[in-house]
Amino acid sequence: xxxxxxxxxxxxxxxxxxxxxxxxxxxxxxxxxxxxxxxxxxxxxxxxxxxxxxxxxxxxxxxxxxxxxxxxxxxxxxxxxxxxxxxxxxxxxxxxxxxxxxxxxxxxxxxxxxxxxxxxxxxxxxxxxxxxxxxxxxxxxxxxxxxxxxxxxxxxxxxxxxxxxxxxxxxxxxxxxxxxxxxxxxxxxxxxxxxxxxxxxxxxxxxxxxxxxxxxxxxxxxxxxxxxxxxxxxxxxxxxxxxxxxxxxxxxxxxxxxxxxxxxxxxxxxxxxxxxxxxxxxxxxxxxxxxxxxxxxxxxxx
Amino acid sequence: xxxxxxxxxxxxxxxxxxxxxxxxxxxxxxxxxxxxxxxxxxxxxxxxxxxxxxxxxxxxxxxxxxxxxxxxxxxxxxxxxxxxxxxxxxxxxxxxxxxxxxxxxxxxxxxxxxxxxxxxxxxxxxxxxxxxxxxxxxxxxxxxxxxxxxxxxxxxxxxxxxxxxxxxxxxxxxxxxxxxxxxxx
Numbered sequence: 479x480x481x482x483x484x485x486x487x488x489x490x491x492x493x494x495x496x497x498x499x500x501x502x503x504x505x506x507x508x509x510x511x512x513x514x515x516x517x518x519x520x521x522x523x524x525x526x527x528x529x530x531x532x533x534x535x536x537x538x539x540x541x542x543x544x545x546x547x548x549x550x551x552x553x554x555x556x557x558x559x560x561x562x563x564x565x566x567x568x569x570x571x572x573x574x575x576x577x578x579x580x581x582x583x584x585x586x587x588x589x590x591x592x593x594x595x596x597x598x599x600x601x602x603x604x605x606x607x608x609x610x611x612x613x614x615x616x617x618x619x620x621x622x623x624x625x626x627x628x629x630x631x632x633x634x635x636x637x638x639x640x641x642x643x644x645x646x647x648x649x650x651x652x653x654x655x656x657x658x659x660x661x662x663x664x665x666x667x668x669x670x671x672x673x674x675x676x677x678x679x680x681x682x683x684x685x686x687x688x689x690x691x692x693x694x695x696x697x698x699x700x701x702x703x704x705x706x707x708x709x710x711x712x713x714x715x716x717x718x719x720x721x722x723x724x725x726x727x728x729x730x731x732x733x734x735x736x737x738x739x740x741x742x743x744x745x746x747x748x749x750x751x752x753x754x755x756x757x758x759x760x761x762x763x764x765x766x767x768x769x770x771x772x773x774x775x776x777x778x779x780x
Numbered sequence: 781x782x783x784x785x786x787x788x789x790x791x792x793x794x795x796x797x798x799x800x801x802x803x804x805x806x807x808x809x810x811x812x813x814x815x816x817x818x819x820x821x822x823x824x825x826x827x828x829x830x831x832x833x834x835x836x837x838x839x840x841x842x843x844x845x846x847x848x849x850x851x852x853x854x855x856x857x858x859x860x861x862x863x864x865x866x867x868x869x870x871x872x873x874x875x876x877x878x879x880x881x882x883x884x885x886x887x888x889x890x891x892x893x894x895x896x897x898x899x900x901x902x903x904x905x906x907x908x909x910x911x912x913x914x915x916x917x918x919x920x921x922x923x924x925x926x927x928x929x930x931x932x933x934x935x936x937x938x939x940x941x942x943x944x945x946x947x948x949x950x951x952x953x954x955x956x957x958x959x960x961x962x963x964x965x
Contacts (some may be wrong), residue, residue, distance in 0.1 A: 486852050497879070504820045521915075525825065534893050537910060538905065540910055540913065541905035541906055541907050541909070541910040542903050542904075542905045543900065543903075543907045544898045544909035544910055544913065545903035545904045545905045545909070546902075546903035546907035548898075548909050548910060549916075550904065551910055551914060553916065556913075556916040557918065558915050560918040560923075561850060561918045561922065561923050561926050561927075562919050562923075563918075563923075563930065564917070564918040564919070564922075564923035565923040565924065565926070566928040568920050568923065568924065568934075569934060572914050573920060576914075576917075577917070578913050578914055578916070578917050579917075580913045580916065585953055596913065598913075610930070611798070619952075634912065636955075665921030679945070680942070680945055683942045683945045684942050687940050687941075687942050688939065688940075691937050691938075691939055693941055694935060694937040695936070695937045696927070696932060696934060697799065697927070697931070697932035697933045697934060697935060698932065699835075699839055699840075701839060701840040701855055704840075704855045704856060705837050705855065708804075708855070708858075708860050711859075711860040712860055731945075733856060733859065734944055735942060735943070735944050735945050736856065737856045737944070737945060738939055738943045738944025738945075739940055739941065739942050742818075742840070742854075742939060743828070744840075744937070745818075745839070745840050746840075747935065748840040749839055751829070751931060754930040754931075755930070756926070756929075756930060762803070
């Protein structure tokens with residue numbers, strides 16, 4: 479039973495299981511031609527997507543996610559997560575992707591990644607993170623999903639042939655000038671099969687382990703990943719698991735996998751950065767400091 | 781009277797939750813050390829299942845109190861919660877709908893508040909908000925400069941292979957698509 483609890487806890491966050499899911503569900507009709515190409519590629523030959531295709535698909539998914547929940551109206555916070563996220567992405571082996579990071583106005587504890595490099599965490603998660611290394615751990619986990627193209631693999635693997643076929647149909651309709659709203663509705667149904675599934679459990683493990691490597695590469699204490707997982711367990715125990723968003727795999731297993739895979743190997747880096755002044759400043763509602771005031775005036779229109 | 785009783789039960793419940801929140805159990809026999817170093821003096825041996833109160837974390841270590849004795853364990857030697865308890869059932873009962881969705885028969889737990897799948901499904905794409913997301917982006921140059929100010933130094937660290945994942949694949953909560961596919965093949 480404890481296993482179940484932990485599983486639920488992890489589901490809510492770090493596992494950040496929602497991406498593959500959302501990716502499928504969030505796709506809409508803009509750039510749908512590119513979605514067709516995706517469908518063809520994945521269904522036919524598991525061909526690699528071009529970076530442009532990946533980014534286009536990811537932007538659609540992100541737009542839909544942001545349609546559900548807008549960005550938190552705090553430019554200091556938004557700029558800060560981009561500064562931290564980009565520094566991590568630079569160490570990821572794919573520094574040139576169009577990386578963008580954001581915090582959305584949602585009380586649940588969750589985070590999302592789309593293909594192409596859009597990564598979003600909820601305000602509920604931000605509120606529960608206690609230092610920059612923990613933020614970096616969450617972002618690194620998501621960055622790994624993007625770098626390793628886990629969502630795309632999930633689409634192929636989950637045999638969303640049905641969903642892919644629907645995508646292709648939709649794309650055809652879109653070309654014919656079909657009404658956008660209706661198409662989105664159809665897509666919601668068509669992609670529902672894909673939408674309720676989490677990422678491959680193995681992908682989650684990989685994201686945890688590679689996230690720790692990324693943390694070490696970026697100068698953070700890599701074991702912040704473990705403390706995030708434990709924060710999630712604690713949070714969920716306290717909340718009665720109310721805010722769990724989605725599916726997830728056995729959680730005890732995730733720390734077990736970290737232990738079996740990483741164990742003490744990264745302890746030479748455990749003295750890395752844990753807390754920063756900029757994190758504290760942003761938590762207090764101030765500017766991260768040392769940042770150009772560029773974008774300061776770009777308040778949310780909300 | 782009834783009222784008082786109810787109130788005290790609620791309080792007791794809160795306390796129990798708090799206590800759980802701060803505590804964990806040792807997942808295998810472990811040495812409680814005086815300091816967060818592998819070669820620090822061993823204060824005592826904690827047996828698997830030993831309850832610890834978590835006081836702080838530092839690096840790969842966790843400062844704990846067990847049986848009134850304070851010391852350090854590796855974070856990975858401890859799992860939160862009381863270990864082997866039945867709290868999960870209660871949590872599910874209280875807050876979660878666990879539903880089986882789709883033809884795969886996978887178990888999916890759905891949160892009852894906040895951003896829901898339904899909201900996502902019905903959301904209209906917001907391209908203005910997407911533009912805003914993009915506008916907040918940081919360049920590699922800026923991110924590096926600010927990382928330097930935060931005393932973050934890049935290091936060469938090779939990738940680490942995932943190990944030990946197979947052991948857990950029999951868990952009923954598993955959502956491994958690979959597992960599913962392998963079984964089909």
